[in-house]
Amino acid sequence: MMTETLFGLPTGVDAAIRLLIVVGVxxxxxxxxxxxxxxxxxxxxxxxxxxxxxxxxxxxxxxxxLKLISKEDIRPKNADPWVFELAPFLVFVPTFLGFVxxxxxxxxxxxxxxxxxxxxxxxSSVNILGWVMAGWxxxxxxxxxxxxxxxxxxxxxxxxxxxxxxxxxxxxxxxNLVEIVRQQATVPNIVWQPxxxxxxxxxxxxxxxxxxxxxxxxxxxxxxxxxVEYSGIRWSMFFLGEYAAMFIMSLLGAAVFLGGGxxxxxEELGVGWQLALTVVKAGAIIFLMFWTRASFPRLRIDQxxxxxxxxxxxxxxxxxxxxxxxxxxxxPSGLEHTLxxxxxAIGVLFxxxxxxxxxxxxxxxxxxxxxxxEAAR
Amino acid sequence: MTNAVQSDHDFEVQDIMIxxxxxxxxxxxxxxxxxxxxxxxxxxxxxxxxYMHRGGEKLSExxxxxxxxxxxxxxxxxxxxxxxxxxxxxVEALMDIQVPERAQWIRMILCELNRLSSHFMFTGAFGTDSxxxxxxxxxxxxxxxxxxxxxxxxxxxxxxxxxxxxGGLAWEVTDNFAQRVKxxxxxxxxGIKDVDNLITNNEVFKARTQNVGIISAExxxxxxxxxxxxxxxxxxxxxxxxxxxxxxxxxDFDVPVGQVGDVYDRWCVRIEEMRQSVRIVEQCMAKLQPGxxxxxxxxxxxxxxxxxxxxxxxxxxxxxxxxxxxKGGNRPHRLKIRSACFTNLxxxxxxxxxxxxxxxxxxxxxxxxxxxxTDR
Numbered sequence: 001m002m003t004e005t006l007f008g009l010p011t012g013v014d015a016a017i018r019l020l021i022v023v024g025v026x027x028x029x030x031x032x033x034x035x036x037x038x039x040x041x042x043x044x045x046x047x048x049x050x051x052x053x054x055x056x057x058x059x060x061x062x063x064x065x066l067k068l069i070s071k072e073d074i075r076p077k078n079a080d081p082w083v084f085e086l087a088p089f090l091v092f093v094p095t096f097l098g099f100v101x102x103x104x105x106x107x108x109x110x111x112x113x114x115x116x117x118x119x120x121x122x123x124s125s126v127n128i129l130g131w132v133m134a135g136w137x138x139x140x141x142x143x144x145x146x147x148x149x150x151x152x153x154x155x156x157x158x159x160x161x162x163x164x165x166x167x168x169x170x171x172x173x174x175x176n177l178v179e180i181v182r183q184q185a186t187v188p189n190i191v192w193q194p195x196x197x198x199x200x201x202x203x204x205x206x207x208x209x210x211x212x213x214x215x216x217x218x219x220x221x222x223x224x225x226x227x228v229e230y231s232g233i234r235w236s237m238f239f240l241g242e243y244a245a246m247f248i249m250s251l252l253g254a255a256v257f258l259g260g261g262x263x264x265x266x267e268e269l270g271v272g273w274q275l276a277l278t279v280v281k282a283g284a285i286i287f288l289m290f291w292t293r294a295s296f297p298r299l300r301i302d303q304x305x306x307x308x309x310x311x312x313x314x315x316x317x318x319x320x321x322x323x324x325x326x327x328x329x330x331x332p333s334g335l336e337h338t339l340x341x342x343x344x345a346i347g348v349l350f351x352x353x354x355x356x357x358x359x360x361x362x363x364x365x366x367x368x369x370x371x372x373x374e375a376a377r
Numbered sequence: 378m379t380n381a382v383q384s385d386h387d388f389e390v391q392d393i394m395i396x397x398x399x400x401x402x403x404x405x406x407x408x409x410x411x412x413x414x415x416x417x418x419x420x421x422x423x424x425x426x427x428y429m430h431r432g433g434e435k436l437s438e439x440x441x442x443x444x445x446x447x448x449x450x451x452x453x454x455x456x457x458x459x460x461x462x463x464x465x466x467x468v469e470a471l472m473d474i475q476v477p478e479r480a481q482w483i484r485m486i487l488c489e490l491n492r493l494s495s496h497f498m499f500t501g502a503f504g505t506d507s508x509x510x511x512x513x514x515x516x517x518x519x520x521x522x523x524x525x526x527x528x529x530x531x532x533x534x535x536x537x538x539x540x541x542x543x544g545g546l547a548w549e550v551t552d553n554f555a556q557r558v559k560x561x562x563x564x565x566x567x568g569i570k571d572v573d574n575l576i577t578n579n580e581v582f583k584a585r586t587q588n589v590g591i592i593s594a595e596x597x598x599x600x601x602x603x604x605x606x607x608x609x610x611x612x613x614x615x616x617x618x619x620x621x622x623x624x625x626x627x628x629d630f631d632v633p634v635g636q637v638g639d640v641y642d643r644w645c646v647r648i649e650e651m652r653q654s655v656r657i658v659e660q661c662m663a664k665l666q667p668g669x670x671x672x673x674x675x676x677x678x679x680x681x682x683x684x685x686x687x688x689x690x691x692x693x694x695x696x697x698x699x700x701x702x703x704k705g706g707n708r709p710h711r712l713k714i715r716s717a718c719f720t721n722l723x724x725x726x727x728x729x730x731x732x733x734x735x736x737x738x739x740x741x742x743x744x745x746x747x748x749x750x751t752d753r
Contacts, residue, residue, distance in 0.1 A: 041510065045516070046519055141394075141396075145417075149417075211510060212508070214508065218508055218735070219403075220506050220508060221403065223401060293510050294511075295579075296508075296509065296579070297508040297581045298508025298735070299585070300584075300735045303585075367636075367642070367645045368635075369632070369633055370631060
């Protein structure tokens with residue numbers, strides 16, 4: 001499997017072709033995602049979104065890309081030239097690496113890796129280095145503030161994300177993404193493991209710096225954070241990386257929790273159907289991300305950190321312990337899975353109540369009404 | 378300027394100074410504040426105002442009483458009718474003019490609608506400050522737009538109305554006024570509900586705003602704050618209630634006050650004030666009778682006798698006062714605008730120090746400043 005090449009071409013040519021495919025597909029997908037986000041957000045906000053460029057504004061992303069490419073690439077005088085200029089690459093190259101292992105259908109991916117899940121998670125967290133470099137290299141206080149926030153946040157949310165995934169891998173008994181998808185032919189993992197699914201989604205938002213966890217790039221506070229000094233093509237690379245990461249992580253979520261190309265139509269479907277299923281599932285996750293962006297205010301950095309360390313991390317560790325405790329007894333499959341589902345659902349309820357209670361004290365009557373007739377002071 | 382921070386580190390730690398504004402997405406208008414930041418904690422706030430200073434008070438001395446009205450719009454450009462009202466009431470007090478009833482009721486209606494539109498603006502801007510990407514803003518602006526349309530129909534202008542005159546109004550309102558106001562009120566009720574559902578009970582919003590930027594009732598009084606900032610701290614002071622002008626003594630409304638004095642209370646007070654404004658407009662519409670809108674005998678040229686007067690009204694941001702000194706003639710000898718934002722802004726440092734950088738943005742937002750009024 002690992003040595004197989006397209007049409008028996010030499011390995012080098014084969015690798016180049018695959019690379020071109022990856023970059024080409026990702027660029028198109030990212031443009032589509034930016035357009036979709038603008039349209040969807042606009043609908044949430046009672047607007048129309050882009051309408052002028054092309055039919056229904058479909059060419060808006062193309063126009064934006066052209067504009068960004070033709071803009072002057074400005075580097076601040078005091079910026080560290082190497083760090084500043086390399087940072088965008090360190091953001092988007094690791095993101096694109098994740099593309100290698102993500103399955104689009106059961107048989108379609110760039111490479112089937114035995115440790116695919118681990119690989120995707122590992123490479124997707126490298127880009128934080130680029131953020132730090134961007135923040136440090138720009139010699140801008142907003143940028144460094146944003147970069148430090150990004151690091152703190154990334155470290156905090158990486159742990160529950162990986163731990164949640166470990167629990168799923170334990171149930172699937174594999175780290176191979178194709179294998180995990182195959183096992184979900186009848187029931188998706190989200191049924192057996194709702195708590196990891198919830199943790200995954202929350203950590204996903206934080207890893208992508210999306211609201212309500214967008215303190216590193218919060219416009220009303222740090223004016224764009226690490227990329228405040230970037231312009232033109234370098235700035236668009238950050239954007240490319242951001243949306244590519246969103247797409248890849250959604251594909252990962254679709255594969256691990258929603259059954260990818262398998263559930264509910266089984267795995268012996270045609271490739272077209274499998275692809276459609278994967279895209280729809282990933283699209284659902286992306287839509288949820290758009291939705292949260294349209295409706296949530298931003299968390300403060302300390303609240304964000306304590307949310308991760310005090311609620312998400314203990315919950316994910318507890319989930320691993322419980323999953324392991326159930327799996328170790330080799331129960332009959334039906335009983336085992338029921339137990340998993342029930343315990344995990346209890347975990348979801350626990351997280352829900354914890355979130356509710358961690359919010360400030362309830363005020364049943366926020367304002368007191370003083371009657372006009374009451375005597376003036 | 379950097380301050381060495383007392384800490385238990387072996388090495389020296391310095392605050393970094395962060396310049397927020399005058400061009401920053403979160404400083405409303407051209408306000409500039411320099412934050413001394415220790416990590417994420419604000420240690421000091423140095424506000425800089427004056428970027429929009431146009432010498433309004435001095436300029437008003439060169440304008441006669443008709444022209445001055447228009448200038449008041451330009452100071453408080455989110456609550457123009459309230460600003461005009463203070464000015465024309467000052468002129469009326471000096472000249473001892475009796476304003477016809479109908480004109481007074483219409484003034485009340487327009488002022489309260491203006492309060493609604495101004496508070497809608499606040500909800501939108503504050504929503505953006507707190508990080509809702511645009512949704513709060515577009516929600517609020519949709520309903521604000523209905524009010525603006527009504528104002529445009531009446532005055533012919535969307536921003537600088539110049540509709541009040543010493544003695545009454547510039548011209549009669551449109552024929553379908555009652556019907557339009559009713560429509561706008563329905564829209565506003567829906568709008569208040571929408572904004573409330575979207576933000577007020579949002580867990581993240583509560584976590585961000587509750588117990589942040591607390592100012593006690595005593596401090597609020599000492600700093601001279603007025604309006605929702607003062608009421609958010611629990612002081613039931615409202616010029617409309619305590620020194621009724623127009624016909625505020627003939628309508629029924631409640632004064633909302635907060636219990637803690639934090640950002641969340643100021644938000645809730647404003648939301649409740651919007652509901653009360655709807656109530657007031659409804660009562661005004663019921664009492665509105667046909668009649669003259671200007672006194673029968675008005676001098677062709679407005680000339681005030683020598684004297685001085687201080688008139689204050691409850692604008693959406695607090696007490697908007699006009700102190701006018703006249704030495705005779707057709708223009709004021711001295712005009713002083715008592716700006717609600719300017720005084721409210723003084724409490725900013727007290728509220729912000731010790732909080733997070735992100736909170737400083739929210740606290741500034743909760744003061745709801747208008748730079749045109751602050752700098753004049």
